[in-house]
Amino acid sequence: MVSVRSIANTPSSLTPNDLPWIIEHREDRCTLCGKCAAVCPVGTLKLAYMRKRMPQLVLSSSERGSSYKTFVGIRQSTEVNKRCIGCGTCAMVCPNEAIHPVQNAERDRFRFLNSQQGEPAKRGGRRNDPGASLLDRIIFDRISMLTDPALDAGRHEFSCNTLLGRVLPPEEYVRRKLAGEWIPPVREIFPFVIGSMSFGALSPNMWLGLLQGVAYCNEVLGIPVVMATGEGGCPPWVLRSPFLKYIILQIASGYFGWDEIIRAIPEMQCDPAAIEIKYGQGAKPGDGGLLMWFKVSKLIARLRGVPEGVDLPSPPVHQTLYSIEESVMKMIQTMSMAWNFRVPVYPKISGSTSAKSVLNNLVRNPYAGALMIDGIDGGTGAAYNISMDATGHPIAANVRECYLDLCAQGKQNEIPIFAAGGVGKNGNVTQNGMALIMLGASGVHMGKFIMQSAAGCLGTESNRCNVCNIGLCPKGITSQNPKLYRRLDPDQVAQRVVETFMSIRTEMKKVMAPLGRSQSLPIGMSDALGINDKDVAERLNIRYVC
Amino acid sequence: MCRLAMKTASEPFSPFSVLQAMEAMQEGYDGSGLGLLLRGLKFADYKYNAQDPILSGIAHTEEALARLDHIMDKAGFTLKYDHEYDVKKAMIEAQDRHKYILRVYKKPAAWSKLSTDQVEHELMLTRLALRADGEAHGNDLTAFSLWPDVVMAKEVGWPLDIGLALGLDSGRITSRICMAQGRQNTNYGINLYACHPFFIQGVATMTNGENTAFIPIKDWLTGRAYPGYIGYQSDSEVFAHILHYVTKQLKLPLATYKHVITPLKNEELTKHPQGDFLRGLRDACRRLIIDGPNAVIGTLPDETSMLVMDAKKMRPATVGGKPGEWAIASEMCGVDAMIPDRDRSKDFQPMREHTVIIPPDRQELQIWSQFDQLPIHQAA
Numbered sequence: 027m028v029s030v031r032s033i034a035n036t037p038s039s040l041t042p043n044d045l046p047w048i049i050e051h052r053e054d055r056c057t058l059c060g061k062c063a064a065v066c067p068v069g070t071l072k073l074a075y076m077r078k079r080m081p082q083l084v085l086s087s088s089e090r091g092s093s094y095k096t097f098v099g100i101r102q103s104t105e106v107n108k109r110c111i112g113c114g115t116c117a118m119v120c121p122n123e124a125i126h127p128v129q130n131a132e133r134d135r136f137r138f139l140n141s142q143q144g145e146p147a148k149r150g151g152r153r154n155d156p157g158a159s160l161l162d163r164i165i166f167d168r169i170s171m172l173t174d175p176a177l178d179a180g181r182h183e184f185s186c187n188t189l190l191g192r193v194l195p196p197e198e199y200v201r202r203k204l205a206g207e208w209i210p211p212v213r214e215i216f217p218f219v220i221g222s223m224s225f226g227a228l229s230p231n232m233w234l235g236l237l238q239g240v241a242y243c244n245e246v247l248g249i250p251v252v253m254a255t256g257e258g259g260c261p262p263w264v265l266r267s268p269f270l271k272y273i274i275l276q277i278a279s280g281y282f283g284w285d286e287i288i289r290a291i292p293e294m295q296c297d298p299a300a301i302e303i304k305y306g307q308g309a310k311p312g313d314g315g316l317l318m319w320f321k322v323s324k325l326i327a328r329l330r331g332v333p334e335g336v337d338l339p340s341p342p343v344h345q346t347l348y349s350i351e352e353s354v355m356k357m358i359q360t361m362s363m364a365w366n367f368r369v370p371v372y373p374k375i376s377g378s379t380s381a382k383s384v385l386n387n388l389v390r391n392p393y394a395g396a397l398m399i400d401g402i403d404g405g406t407g408a409a410y411n412i413s414m415d416a417t418g419h420p421i422a423a424n425v426r427e428c429y430l431d432l433c434a435q436g437k438q439n440e441i442p443i444f445a446a447g448g449v450g451k452n453g454n455v456t457q458n459g460m461a462l463i464m465l466g467a468s469g470v471h472m473g474k475f476i477m478q479s480a481a482g483c484l485g486t487e488s489n490r491c492n493v494c495n496i497g498l499c500p501k502g503i504t505s506q507n508p509k510l511y512r513r514l515d516p517d518q519v520a521q522r523v524v525e526t527f528m529s530i531r532t533e534m535k536k537v538m539a540p541l542g543r544s545q546s547l548p549i550g551m552s553d554a555l556g557i558n559d560k561d562v563a564e565r566l567n568i569r570y571v572c
Numbered sequence: 573m574c575r576l577a578m579k580t581a582s583e584p585f586s587p588f589s590v591l592q593a594m595e596a597m598q599e600g601y602d603g604s605g606l607g608l609l610l611r612g613l614k615f616a617d618y619k620y621n622a623q624d625p626i627l628s629g630i631a632h633t634e635e636a637l638a639r640l641d642h643i644m645d646k647a648g649f650t651l652k653y654d655h656e657y658d659v660k661k662a663m664i665e666a667q668d669r670h671k672y673i674l675r676v677y678k679k680p681a682a683w684s685k686l687s688t689d690q691v692e693h694e695l696m697l698t699r700l701a702l703r704a705d706g707e708a709h710g711n712d713l714t715a716f717s718l719w720p721d722v723v724m725a726k727e728v729g730w731p732l733d734i735g736l737a738l739g740l741d742s743g744r745i746t747s748r749i750c751m752a753q754g755r756q757n758t759n760y761g762i763n764l765y766a767c768h769p770f771f772i773q774g775v776a777t778m779t780n781g782e783n784t785a786f787i788p789i790k791d792w793l794t795g796r797a798y799p800g801y802i803g804y805q806s807d808s809e810v811f812a813h814i815l816h817y818v819t820k821q822l823k824l825p826l827a828t829y830k831h832v833i834t835p836l837k838n839e840e841l842t843k844h845p846q847g848d849f850l851r852g853l854r855d856a857c858r859r860l861i862i863d864g865p866n867a868v869i870g871t872l873p874d875e876t877s878m879l880v881m882d883a884k885k886m887r888p889a890t891v892g893g894k895p896g897e898w899a900i901a902s903e904m905c906g907v908d909a910m911i912p913d914r915d916r917s918k919d920f921q922p923m924r925e926h927t928v929i930i931p932p933d934r935q936e937l938q939i940w941s942q943f944d945q946l947p948i949h950q951a952a
Binding site: 170177185195200203209212214434435436437438439542544545546549550552553 | 782784785786787788791792794795796797817821822824834837838849852853855856857858859861862863864865882883884
């Protein structure tokens with residue numbers, strides 16, 4: 027049967043009302059400057075001539091009963107790959123507040139068609155799980171100032187730092203110290219770490235801004251913040267700079283950037299903060315890293331030792347991986363040896379029901395410096411939707427199980443657990459982080475939050491923007507296109523990084539003071555936690571409160 | 573808030589004098605209990621050999637007492653002296669106190685081949701066996717201590733009343749050290765084991781205040797899989813166990829205790845002659861950092877006494893006295909009541925870096941500062 031062509035109708039036809047975001051445009055305010063259409067990262071906006079009939083009452087037969095008005099309006103593309111992403115850059119540049127995207131209150135139909143050419147939906151950013159997260163619901167309910175003199179968050183001295191690196195049992199420490207034997211390296215760091223985001227996933231200006239901010243926190247404010255590179259190496263000048271000590275270098279299954287790093291070792295002025303071996307991440311467990319071709323610029327290609335403009339998918343696993351035990355042992359010992367056993371080396375894994383197996387393996391490895399677990403709410407530069415939405419394990423129960431497992435073995439001071447995956451995704455970064463710390467984490471990594479807080483990332487948990495993967499970041503945070511990333515001033519990013527960490531530090535004190543804690547980070551202080559959900563309380567072994 | 577009083581003297585004295593000092597601090601407690609620990613004992617009606625272990629506890633029923641006898645017999649202990657307190661039952665709130673136990677035993681003959689450490693371990697295991705037996709039978713048997721030259725008593729009520737009810741005013745028992753605590757168990761239920769002082773292998777501490785870092789410390793100590801690190805009905809029990817861990821397991825000098833529970837800051841450690849060792853120790857013992865607010869008064873098997881504070885110093889304690897006789901109390905009026913004829917200008921309140929140590933010779937106070945060099949191996 028031949029189809030009727032009188033109506034533009036294909037299986038993939040959509041109207042603006044079927045899309046996740048609908049652009050609202052006010053013709054009465056529009057000055058026709060065209061900035062919105064010029065700036066739209068996905069090219070969904072078009073200025074279009076439109077004609078409308080103007081009916082009018084006509085008394086004489088010599089005049090027509092209606093006239094027409096031609097005006098310039100905004101058309102929103104209904105093509106799948108050009109749909110509005112809700113980033114709101116149009117509203118940002120509009121001189122007259124005449125335009126902004128509105129989230130479609132209906133459930134969009136676009137999601138059913140987002141597989142053009144057989145390619146499943148991919149995105150960057152976040153899981154888009156709106157509403158209060160579990161971590162947002164955990165409260166600190168053991169207020170000791172009722173039974174004891176209150177601590178003053180503004181006046182007392184607080185020790186907020188944590189340890190990264192393997193800590194020996196006290197008996198073994200004393201024995202080795204007296205015998206002059208090797209003591210594993212331990213770093214004292216601020217418990218909120220800028221999580222792994224690669225030089226490649228992030229634009230040069232964003233990365234530089236982060237590093238400047240971190241250096242300022244350390245050298246001027248005395249907040250020992252560290253940042254992790256993610257996969258993809260580190261600019262050669264940074265490797266040879268005194269700032270390397272604030273950086274956790276990641277080695278992942280693609281080994282991108284490691285030629286440069288190994289070459290730089292003899293010329294390094296200082297050791298890196300730590301080495302992170304990535305076995306998995308929370309946003310896409312079982313997938314390797316992915317830097318899509320849009321972002322493999324000349325600089326990135328040089329840094330990673332690859333041609334320009336090609337997709338860089340890392341393998342899902344390390345090529346050394348025959349078994350996790352063997353791989354972890356080989357890699358941890360190899361990386362430790364590369365820096366002559368002076369740098370903590372630890373694996374990063376995806377949240378999983380099998381996290382405990384890895385942990386128990388690490389407990390018995392004398393060189394393992396920590397375990398980093400990244401939960402399902404973790405963000406990423408690029409992933410298939412299905413991986414991000416439905417694969418992985420929430421962080422809270424994962425960390426808690428691992429910590430209690432360490433407690434049962436009496437090893438909770440030896441292998442610090444770091445947690446990530448949704449820390450601060452709704453803005454409550456300190457509450458989320460402190461909740462994880464009291465559940466047993468020694469510290470937390472945060473990625474999405476720091477991008478939002480330090481660079482104004484436009485993503486929210488309501489499926490907004492999410493184009494980190496295709497290099498079109500309207501803020502210039504995750505783009506390698508100079509036209510875009512020059513929108514971002516590294517100095518201003520650095521200032522926001524500093525403001526963010528100062529604020530986290532103050533909030534930490536505001537949490538610790540009522541609990542009567544100031545001398546050490548309250549790791550595992552689960553008696554201070556409560557939640558208004560019986561099942562969660564039981565699962566996490568904390569108090570149910572209502 | 574708890575009130576603490578400890579007196580140490582070269583000549584044995586009656587514990588009742590310390591209870592009278594507790595009375596001076598009465599506004600600070602609520603009659604919820606008294607705990608006593610005596611060291612360096614002298615009995616009016618028995619010539620005691622300081623090597624013989626003494627069992628302190630309560631048999632709440634006749635049947636529990638029979639089981640206690642059976643356990644001690646089976647372990648090879650021989651009863652040498654069974655002290656009968658002059659109990660006035662009417663003055664005691666609790667009704668299930670069949671017998672307050674203070675018994676001197678002869679160690680099992682089979683232990684003669686054991687080293688000192690092994691003997692101490694066996695003594696602890698025997699005490700724990702008695703405790704476990706009581707817990708398995710509805711808490712009808714309470715064992716506070718089994719150790720040479722140590723007597724403990726704990727009971728619910730007002731300190732002076734309990735002293736009178738147990739006939740401690742009669743002078744039948746005197747000692748060179750007496751620790752007493754009027755306990756208000758702020759955070760947890762009333763339980764005889766929760767009453768201070770806490771005891772493990774001759775190490776004893778008592779504390780005022782609240783230990784806000786209790787759970788992580790408890791989790792860590794429990795994880796040592798050491799049989800003595802159990803209980804924790806009170807958040808203050810961990811102080812005794814940390815003191816035991818530092819001195820008996822790590823075998824570090826007493827002055828190290830303070831470095832473990834309240835380590836110095838980074839900038840202070842860089843100036844310390846053993847800063848490198850202490851920084852590593854701080855990392856290794858990180859879970860044992862206390863957050864207070866607490867003053868901890870402790871005594872060791874060799875009759876050394878000590879006083880330390882948490883780093884915030886939000887709980888009071890003061891020490892005063894004269895050669896041969898010293899007192900530590902949570903309030904000055906307590907020290908006044910115990911040693912009225914001292915030079916008050918020499919009283920000392922420790923600051924956050926201090927450990928006050930009264931050595932067994934009791935001639936003068938040692939004020940140990942964390943900034944001083946530790947008496948340990950040069951390699952550290």
